[in-house]
Amino acid sequence: MVKSGSIGVLLMALLFGSGDFLKMERGFVAGRTNVTEQCSMLQPCNVYGFTDWYKLGSVCVKYFNNSLNFTEAEFSCRTQAPGAHLVSVHKQKHNAELHCIVTTLNPKHPRIWLGAFELFKSGKFLWLDGSYWDYDNWNIGQPSNLYTNTEECVEMNWNETGKWNDRGCHNKENYICAFKLNGILKPGSEEME
Numbered sequence: 480m481v482k483s484g485s486i487g488v489l490l491m492a493l494l495f496g497s498g499d500f501l502k503m504e505r506g507f508v509a510g511r512t513n514v515t516e517q518c519s520m521l522q523p524c525n526v527y528g529f530t531d532w533y534k535l536g537s538v539c540v541k542y543f544n545n546s547l548n549f550t551e552a553e554f555s556c557r558t559q560a561p562g563a564h565l566v567s568v569h570k571q572k573h574n575a576e577l578h579c580i581v582t583t584l585n586p587k588h589p590r591i592w593l594g595a596f597e598l599f600k601s602g603k604f605l606w607l608d609g610s611y612w613d614y615d616n617w618n619i620g621q622p623s624n625l626y627t628n629t630e631e632c633v634e635m636n637w638n639e640t641g642k643w644n645d646r647g648c649h650n651k652e653n654y655i656c657a658f659k660l661n662g663i664l665k666p667g668s669e670e671m672e
């Protein structure tokens with residue numbers, strides 16, 4: 480009797496646990512609000528297995544409500560999809576869409592890591608995905624710690640929504656990952672197309 484009782488408890492714990500997990504996953508993926516509705520310019524990513532990501536120009540992106548330091552966040556992105564990195568931003572429209580995703584899914588904690596960092600103490604920023612530094616959206620007075628090794632990583636939504644700030648890489652923030660649509664290795668192909 481004791482034995483079957485504890486199995487019952489175990490079963491209930493398992494069922495309850497998995498139910499909770501599923502609910503969390505669904506809430507996490509779809510959000511309590513429909514992001515494609517809120518952020519009218521967004522479409523779901525049309526890649527098999529990644530339809531819970533969003534299409535942003537030539538990349539697919541996904542928000543992770545998972546507070547990590549910059550390094551951990553980048554390594555996390557690399558495990559999420561082939562060729563994925565922390566997101567890079569190249570135009571105002573995409574900056575606005577990223578901002579919309581974050582404020583729709585997590586309005587109270589909108590700060591996120593972007594995939595940019597100052598290379599050593601050069602005063603120059605690079606994107607982790609190797610793309611050109613051809614756009615920025617710094618807040619007034621930012622970046623404030625060039626040529627030092629105190630604030631070498633880049634976040635969005637500090638002080639003013641959508642604006643960027645340089646911040647110490649050890650800080651933990653949520654983040655957005657991105658992978659290039661044409662960077663996916665096609666089955667049977669040995670080349671990246």
Ligand SMILES: *[C@@H]1O[C@H](CO)[C@@H](O)[C@H](O)[C@H]1NC(C)=O
Binds near residue numbers: 509513514515516
């Ligand atoms: C979100 O809204 C869009 C546009 O109205 C709709 O096509 C889509 O099915 C909705 N998705 C969910 C998960 O409700």
Ligand SMILES: *[C@@H]1O[C@H](CO)[C@@H](O)[C@H](O)[C@H]1NC(C)=O
Binds near residue numbers: 506507
């Ligand atoms: C994000 O995570 C925090 C802390 O784990 C939690 O309180 C919050 O509800 C989560 N938000 C969303 C949108 O999942």
Ligand SMILES: *[C@@H]1O[C@H](CO)[C@@H](O)[C@H](O)[C@H]1NC(C)=O
Binds near residue numbers: 618619620639
């Ligand atoms: C935001 O930035 C402006 C301009 O630098 C500054 O005046 C203001 O105090 C900042 N606000 C916060 C909350 O840091």
Ligand SMILES: *[C@@H]1O[C@H](CO)[C@@H](O)[C@H](O)[C@H]1NC(C)=O
Binds near residue numbers: 548549551650
């Ligand atoms: C990021 O977190 C990892 C794991 O906790 C830690 O080993 C690493 O030193 C941290 N990196 C920074 C820059 O703080």
